[in-house]
Amino acid sequence: MSISQNRAVPHSSLRNQVARNSITAIEPRIGIDWEGKLDDWIDVMLHKHETANKEAKKNRRRNQTEFQDWSFPTDQLCEQYLSIVKDRDECEIRVILRAFLFENARFAPDDRILKRGIREGFEFLDGHPEYKTRLLEQIGGRASPQPGVRWALDLLPAWPQAAIDAISAYLLAHDPTLPDGRAQGLCDAISIIRARWLEPAEGDRxxxxELSPRDLECMVAALYRSxxxxxxxxxxxxxGGRDVIVERNTPGRFDHALVECKAYTKSVxxxxxxxxxxxxxxxxxxxxVLVTTGKFTxxxxxxxERNPRLELVDGGxxxxxxxxxxxxxWRERREELMRRASNDPAQAKNDHTP
Structure with a gap:
């Protein structure tokens, strides 16, 4: 397996990848013509979801029925927020993500599907047996048709890629039965997580x-263990001409790589x-694998390019x-990550994050 990874999928492309062969009726996208500013939308979001008084919250819900809080109302607002998300307060980001990612739920299309099944029979749900089971169990109050995905927030901020993978897997499994707006909100949540916690920040290079040669080797070892x-x-x-020896034995393939690290500002x-x-x-x-904090000639x-057994990883x-x-x-976690880069093979084999 190569240490290199594909570039992140842009937000607009990710939205287009969400399948639209849903068996649910597409809910009206209330707020799609939102004409307010991004700050106005954020203020209402925070006010709606942070209010402790339940009665006030209930009244506000009645008065704000046309406010869209399950996803960004428009692509324009989404792009604006992603451009500034690194500078926003983390509590604000979590409020928005909590709104986009839901707990166990029952949405309006679930009720319509249940009524259709009672009227016509449930054969049209044979391709979704688990959903059909939960839908029928909702009658007795034993289950919710849509399982929750908000638990993915427990992976933040330490494991943002794992959070993205979890939400993506949820979409893969549940998109056919989700309201269109809710699927859109999950895509928006992925975009926020990627922009906030995965995109490199100024000063990362x-x-x-600032890493010493040994620090760099420890960080690279921690990277492979992850x-x-x-x-x-x-x-x-x-x-012996290699700083880190890495191995992984998966069914059908044994990978044994030698990693040389160069803490250079010049080109290797x-x-x-x-x-x-x-x-x-x-x-x-x-x-x-030749790793450098600088560049390559x-x-x-x-x-x-001529030798597939050689991989180059530059600072970027x-x-x-x-x-x-x-x-x-990762910069703030450097000491922890380097400390965990032990020479104990038993620990090295088991010490990896999601």
Missing amino acids: ASLH LGYTAILTPESKD GVKIARELLGVVSDEKANRG RDAHILA DLVALFCKRFGSH
């Missing part, structure tokens, strides 16, 4: 250059890349990977 690898740090001196040249390839060949490893890139790639695996607060 500079933070890489991917499910056993990662062993070699001695600081006489490392082709000579170092060739030396790593030689060590990979001598030790009969699957591949070699053109000749190094050409060598990597490394920052993106740290954000993806450890969240945007």
